[in-house]
Amino acid sequence: MVTLLMEKYLSYTRNLLLLIGLFVTDNCLSQIKPVPITSLDSVMIQAPKPVLILLSTDWCQYCQMQKQQIRKNKKFLEKGNLFHYIEFDAESKETICFQGKDYVYKPTGANIGTHELAVALNGPDRLAYPTWILLDKDCQVLFRHGGVLRPSQINELIDTLEKSEH
Template sequence: MIAGLGKNYAVLLALIGLFSSFCKAQINPVDIAKVDSLMEQQAKPILILLSTDWCQYCQMQKNQIRKHKDFALKATSFYYVEFNAESKDNVLFQGKNYTFKPTGKNTGTNELARALNGPGTLAFPTWVLLDNNYQTLFRHGGVLTPIQLKELLDAIGNISVSDLQTP
């Protein structure tokens, strides 16, 4: 009888582990190349994190996002994109093709990162919030603290549906 309980106990633990992984809110960034088609289906604000693979602050910010409970809860109210500013892939965004532009032997940036960054020096990480007309509502170069991130999420939540309708 004890052996039977042990087997049932192991099955129960396995099921708890399986279901707990499903219950955790996951933050899955949207591929920037899919944003246009998603916006045609359902208009939402677009929150973009411009980053690079080598940027330690970018990786720190991504880790904060994964742990931020409000981010996971509110992620359905906007499209979240992590865009590698040094991506060598051609990207079609808003009907325009953006390409990688070398700045040195093994360095360069994607034109889309420069376009989203706006005028000035490209900084990492950079946060960009766009409305459904792809107009910039917010831009911030640097790491957002958890409190600033919560304020940004609250602001996104306050964007009314009427603000998102195409004129």
């Protein structure tokens, strides 16, 4: 009888610890939450700061790899309060109002196309995925990079943002 009660108690304790562990791990890993691009105008009114945009697509393996690197980058997670971070799907079909102008998805073929805002943010160069874009507090482009950023390059970008705050 005592061993049965002891087994139930240990089982209960083990499950409780597992649940607590999952909760704590989930909270630690979810420190960086991208701002939806549709909210950028209102977010900038409330808290104007630089904006770091990862221009990507769902099918781009390099984009997904870059997103994973960001979620694991300690400096990015620690200094995330210095900037707004956006992951923008360049093939989004949603109409987006940015700085008072509406941007829409433009089909270029059967089930393929690009969002006007992605083209505008990308600038005159050919679209590449991923593309990193850094905007200042007034949404003026400070930096563009077409392609993957290595973790050390991401850290340099964060260092630059931190220095510009002081």
